């Protein structure tokens with residue numbers, strides 16, 4: 451079973467480095483030439499691709515693989531998939547993006563299923579910084595796929611001695627956990643950046659987790675999935691580490707500092723998508739709504755914190 455990873459950014463390259471140490475695979479990148487020449491991504495410097503990784507700029511070649519991983523930012527996925535006419539029936543299509551598409555309000559697996567109804571959609575998500583995976587540090591992730599046989603095959607194909615995959619059939623729960631934790635990481639960064647302290651961060655993590663679970667269950671997820679690696683696990687990692695771009699973006703908001711717009715921060719558009727979903731579903735998502743408002747600059751971090759503290763008192 452051949453593997454191709456589409457996307458030569460930090461995460462696609464990290465997966466290629468880790469999995470490429472155990473089996474051959476193809477890495478497709480939009481800007482393939484420098485990656486072919488230097489065997490190192492500018493988004494993940496200091497880590498060379500193993501010899502077993504074939505880098506290509508030929509998308510048709512990569513799409514010939516049996517298992518195809520999509521590792522580009524969430525808001526690019528739909529536009530990336532749309533012009534592809536290659537038949538991918540029966541193939542396992544694994545989304546590695548964490549987010550909700552702003553136009554359709556769908557997660558990445560649903561986007562893939564919409565473009566290729568005869569393929570088998572899956573998602574790889576959970577707590578892992580690209581650099582940690584690439585350096586072979588111990589990491590555990592969730593592989594979600596509704597088809598049990600495919601889930602087991604993917605689990606075997608993508609696990610390595612340092613990268614341990616757990617599987618679940620709950621695709622909705624896994625992808626919503628990965629998407630929503632980025633929004634909470636921005637909120638935590640903003641709280642810390644504004645000098646609100648570690649107790650405030652603990653409150654955001656805990657109430658944020660309640661918010662994540664509320665929306666995910668409403669949309670059909672199992673609550674237990676949110677307590678796993680793809681939900682709680684990734685929430686803890688991203689809300690407590692300055693390695694996280696979402697957390698660092700929040701820190702900059704809280705400190706009223708500029709943040710490099712070229713850095714991928716998935717939580718901004720996810721917060722906007724969730725604010726829309728909160729309106730259409732009637733699910734109460736106050737932290738996500740505040741992250742959307744502070745990210746757009748319309749509300750200050752101090753105002754957002756006051757809003758959250760002044761909401762009516764209620765049972766936990």
Ligand SMILES: NC(=O)C1=CN([C@@H]2O[C@H](COP(=O)(O)OP(=O)(O)OC[C@H]3O[C@@H](n4cnc5c(N)ncnc54)[C@H](O)[C@@H]3O)[C@@H](O)[C@H]2O)C=CC1
Pocket residue numbers: 457458459460461462480481493521522523524526527529530546547548549578579580581713714716
């Ligand atoms: N970096 C990390 O530690 C992790 C990232 N992820 C997720 O992986 C996804 C990708 O993130 P990163 O690789 O970190 O981002 P990145 O910013 O490092 O790289 C994004 C890559 O996607 C490419 N790209 C952008 N638009 C494209 C398009 N339309 N067609 C083809 N390629 C396109 C860019 O050229 C770039 O190489 C995100 O959803 C992120 O949340 C998941 C786990 C860990």
Ligand SMILES: O=C(CO)COP(=O)(O)O
Pocket residue numbers: 548576577578579580632635684687688693694695696697714715716
């Ligand atoms: O998803 C991640 C860790 O699991 C990476 O987080 P950032 O996108 O915030 O860097």
